[in-house]
Amino acid sequence: MLFRSPFSRSPGILLTMxxxxxxxxxxxxxxxxxxxxxxxxxxxxxxxxENLVSGAPTSEDDMKVLAETLFKWGREQGAVSxxxxxxxxxxxxxxxGGQLGACKYDTLIDLDWSSNLATKPFVATLPYERLFFGExxxxxxxxxxxxxxxxxxxxxxxxxxxxCFVMDKVLRVPCAFVTHLGACIDEKTPLLRSNDAVNRExxxxxxxxxxxxxxxxxxxYLGWEQEFFVIKAEHYRARPDLVNCGRCLVGALPKKHQQxxxxxxxxxxxxxxxxxxxIQAAMLKYGVAMAVLxxxxxxxxxxxxxxxxxxxFSSDNNVLFMEVSNKEAAKLGLAVLxxxxxFAGINGNGxxxxxxxxTDTGINFFYPGKTDEARKIYTTGIxxxxxxxxxxxxxxxxxxxxxxxxxxxxxxxxxxxxxxLYPGTGMEAHIDNVIKGAELDVYKAEKSASNPKCSAxxxxxxxxxxxxxxxxFPFCGNRFEFRAVGSSQNCAFxxxxxxxxxxxxxxxxxxxxxxxxxxxxxxxxxxxxxxEIVFTGNxxxxxxxxxxxxxxxPNDNTTPLACAKFNSPEAKKVFEDMKIFSAEEVDARAEVMxxxxxxxxxxxISTLISMIETGILPACAKDMAKYAAMKDLAxxxxxxxxxxxxxxxxxxxxxxxxxxxxxxxxTYINDTVKPQMLAVRAAVDKAEGLIxxxxxxxxxxxxxxxxxxx
Ligand code: ADP
Ligand code: MG
Numbered sequence: 118m119l120f121r122s123p124f125s126r127s128p129g130i131l132l133t134m135x136x137x138x139x140x141x142x143x144x145x146x147x148x149x150x151x152x153x154x155x156x157x158x159x160x161x162x163x164x165x166x167e168n169l170v171s172g173a174p175t176s177e178d179d180m181k182v183l184a185e186t187l188f189k190w191g192r193e194q195g196a197v198s199x200x201x202x203x204x205x206x207x208x209x210x211x212x213x214g215g216q217l218g219a220c221k222y223d224t225l226i227d228l229d230w231s232s233n234l235a236t237k238p239f240v241a242t243l244p245y246e247r248l249f250f251g252e253x254x255x256x257x258x259x260x261x262x263x264x265x266x267x268x269x270x271x272x273x274x275x276x277x278x279x280x281c282f283v284m285d286k287v288l289r290v291p292c293a294f295v296t297h298l299g300a301c302i303d304e305k306t307p308l309l310r311s312n313d314a315v316n317r318e319x320x321x322x323x324x325x326x327x328x329x330x331x332x333x334x335x336x337x338y339l340g341w342e343q344e345f346f347v348i349k350a351e352h353y354r355a356r357p358d359l360v361n362c363g364r365c366l367v368g369a370l371p372k373k374h375q376q377x378x379x380x381x382x383x384x385x386x387x388x389x390x391x392x393x394x395x396i397q398a399a400m401l402k403y404g405v406a407m408a409v410l411x412x413x414x415x416x417x418x419x420x421x422x423x424x425x426x427x428x429x430f431s432s433d434n435n436v437l438f439m440e441v442s443n444k445e446a447a448k449l450g451l452a453v454l455x456x457x458x459x460f461a462g463i464n465g466n467g468x469x470x471x472x473x474x475x476t477d478t479g480i481n482f483f484y485p486g487k488t489d490e491a492r493k494i495y496t497t498g499i500x501x502x503x504x505x506x507x508x509x510x511x512x513x514x515x516x517x518x519x520x521x522x523x524x525x526x527x528x529x530x531x532x533x534x535x536x537x538l539y540p541g542t543g544m545e546a547h548i549d550n551v552i553k554g555a556e557l558d559v560y561k562a563e564k565s566a567s568n569p570k571c572s573a574x575x576x577x578x579x580x581x582x583x584x585x586x587x588x589x590f591p592f593c594g595n596r597f598e599f600r601a602v603g604s605s606q607n608c609a610f611x612x613x614x615x616x617x618x619x620x621x622x623x624x625x626x627x628x629x630x631x632x633x634x635x636x637x638x639x640x641x642x643x644x645x646x647x648x649e650i651v652f653t654g655n656x657x658x659x660x661x662x663x664x665x666x667x668x669x670x671p672n673d674n675t676t677p678l679a680c681a682k683f684n685s686p687e688a689k690k691v692f693e694d695m696k697i698f699s700a701e702e703v704d705a706r707a708e709v710m711x712x713x714x715x716x717x718x719x720x721x722i723s724t725l726i727s728m729i730e731t732g733i734l735p736a737c738a739k740d741m742a743k744y745a746a747m748k749d750l751a752x753x754x755x756x757x758x759x760x761x762x763x764x765x766x767x768x769x770x771x772x773x774x775x776x777x778x779x780x781x782x783x784t785y786i787n788d789t790v791k792p793q794m795l796a797v798r799a800a801v802d803k804a805e806g807l808i809x810x811x812x813x814x815x816x817x818x819x820x821x822x823x824x825x826x827x
Pocket of ligand 2: 342409420
């Protein structure tokens with residue numbers, strides 16, 4: 118299934134149709150549109166498609182037909198059971214990879230209820246109720262107080278917009294997950310609600326401006342770029358910090374480091390190449406066309422991304438990708454690390470979320486286009502985005518706030534924690550002109566050419582705007598790239614927030630026009646009121662935080678600071694207005710954010726202490742003993758090793774004083790415990806350079822980062 122929207126500007130796939138057909142045949146284990154069309158009665162198929170656009174429920178009769186068809190097809194694919202696949206609010210900073218998804222397994226067997234026997238015989242089947250709906254324990258998943266053990270019911274319900282597939286003999290059914298009272302306790306439901314919001318507000322806006330009014334739906338699209346490290350599985354298993362926390366809590370920089378950017382786009386090494394092709398093949402089977410793969414900047418680091426598609430399906434695909442990567446790596450004796458910062462001092466992992474909004478008729482709100490209509494829609498879309506990012510700045514920041522990302526945002530390798538908008542310098546000038554009275558359609562996004570100035574290599578067509586890789590929200594020709602998403606996160610939540618703030622911007626423009634203002638003036642007013650959000654300079658520079666402060670843009674550079682704003686009165690209002698969360702759901706989610714942060718750090722603190730006491734200090738003692746007869750050779754070993762003990766004791770004393778209140782604990786951990794963990798680390802990393810080779814108890818950076826390249 119090679120999904121390609123009519124408004125894509127990506128170059129077409131340079132394959133003959135025959136090859137494309139052969140490749141698409143490989144998408145064999147997914148109940149995709151093509152499969153549905155060929156297997157369902159055409160009236161049922163047609164209604165299913167229409168329901169996906171209109172949001173209407175599936176009738177009971179159609180549910181039965183869908184379940185029967187899916188069952189038959191699933192059996193042919195080798196399914197022996199099925200599972201509702203849902204996405205609890207599990208955070209990600211523990212770098213749990215595919216475990217971001219949860220499976221409620223069930224059988225493809227039911228009793229034959231038509232039988233009169235006391236012990237009814239069983240039959241192989243998939244009852245429609247079980248395809249569409251399931252029940253499970255909501256209290257054991259992060260729920261922020263929305264479920265307790267004595268009020269635990271929670272329900273899974275099929276997200277009809279994300280296709281089912283058969284994986285390892287299990288028919289997977291992607292689902293939303295809500296409590297007995299319909300409160301959402303997952304990552305997918307907010308995204309699905311936000312898709313409804315962009316659909317509702319997008320169509321309202323098009324109607325208000327009188328353009329593209331034949332559109333029946335507005336969708337959000339996502340194409341993620343996932344970075345990760347690949348190391349040997351034996352190294353992974355030998356490091357409790359990687360197993361428990363997904364990142365190295367100690368470890369000195371290797372001498373070669375990442376100098377010279379030698380890994381970046383270097384030919385992919387043999388074993389990793391095999392891994393990436395295996396992942397590609399597996400993903401294609403489940404209906405996901407992977408496109409990009411390459412080596413990243415850091416040694417041992419790589420990236421893969423699919424061709425973009427509808428955002429709910431795409432978010433599921435990202436979780437699936439992490440699961441498939443974990444599995445395929447294990448088969449080759451490798452391990453994949455999705456943590457934001459597995460190796461301090463070395464570039465971490467990013468997950469860029471390329472995001473756009475488009476109509477069923479092929480109009481993209483983020484593509485400047487060639488007609489006056491497209492230009493007006495584009496300029497209006499950017500105004501809505503500027504409004505959303507400015508007015509709901511803290512929510513966008515909050516959507517990527519988790520412990521792992523605190524190591525990256527603002528560290529000169531990822532955007533700062535300040536959320537701004539980069540639409541390009543040409544567009545920035547257009548925005549100022551619109552504020553001064555210019556028409557909306559004068560911004561001509563004509564392509565230019567990058568000319569190598571030699572006869573052999575021809576000028577390459579290039580976008581009208583330059584790329585800005587220091588910005589959290591840069592324009593990329595036909596989409597915006599949210600570059601601050603945590604690499605171990607589920608994309609669903611950040612995209613839900615992008616959709617929410619965008620829908621609120623669309624609503625703001627519509628309200629002005631519906632109140633009597635002209636389209637042009639409404640857009641100009643929105644730009645004027647939100648002008649501070651546009652920043653086209655260097656986001657890594659020291660001047661930017663100073664300038665951002667003057668502009669009133671927040672710089673919440675830690676998770677506790679960012680998450681404290683998630684349930685502010687303004688946040689609750691926009692969530693309620695856009696029908697994303699009730700106030701109660703907002704409070705619960707804020708609680709989960711703090712819980713996830715504290716749990717992550719809690720595991721890190723105890724893992725660090727245990728590694729020092731059971732691994733590092735014994736190694737130091739053994740090493741010291743070697744110098745008993747030649748004390749002069751010991752140098753500053755004794756002082757260095759003792760410092761580890763002193764700093765670790767300090768850490769223990771500090772950690773023992775953690776307050777019991779969750780929010781206070783998060784702040785205390787961030788402000789007081791983390792700095793001491795770094796002091797311990799500094800002492801250990803100094804010792805690593807002194808301990809006799811072979812005595813250091815854990816695989817070193819050097820061993821991990823340069824040895825999987827066979
Ligand atoms: P980069 O140049 O930033 O490294 P990549 O080529 O690695 O970009 O990835 C770009 C991603 O953006 C791909 O997943 C691609 O399919 C996706 N993409 C392209 N157009 C759109 C769009 N209109 N909406 C959402 N995603 C898109
Ligand atoms: Mg890329």
